[in-house]
Amino acid sequence: MRPVIKVIIPAFNEENSIGKVLDDLPKDLVQEIVVVNNASTDKTALAAKNHGATVIHENRKGYGSACLKGINYIKAQQLKPNIVVFIDADYSDHPEELPQLINPIVKDGVDLVIGSRALGAREKGAMTPQQIFGNWLAARLVRLLYRTHFTDLGPFRAIKYEKLLEIEMKDKDFGWTVEMQLKAAKYHLKCAEIPVTYRRRVGVSKISGTVKGTIMAGYKIIWTIFKYL
16 A cells, blocks of 8 residues: 655745745655745745645744644644655755655655765755754764764655654754654664755755854754753
């Protein structure tokens, strides 16, 4: 039987990119795409709706808040998914690579798959030097402290729905991605990484595009790594 797959896309002021993401997702594999409009002040919600997504709203700003809102929406649905996929709304990842992302779950029984930008082809300038270093440092700390091997904290990821509920995600901000990977290690989930292609995002990043955002994100990620020891 084909798995039921639902996609969650947190989106804050991404009216120029969200349609591209939605158009490139393989509709023959995905049962529902949920765009969580995270307090946008532009036409993100309208663009998402026009491109066929289910649009829900989370007024509290924060990447994790938007993801949690999407999870709660899925929990209330009658048709539960087998797999939940997360992808950003900025069109930096390649949505058409979703089949490769879920393949280790479908064929090998993996619980969590991370799309690694470190292992894949990365367009020049797609990540800032501080992003590259920050991801390397975080991955290294996770490896040393949690005895699990990740090369990236990439946002393009897939997880079995039952395991997503089991790890009880909590973070409402920048620590979301690393929290999932740390808890996967602590709960002894079967994890894998696949190389993904990464390009320059549409528009300017709200995090890495500012000094404050970069510092805040870096602090929260490091704090989260030590929090779950």
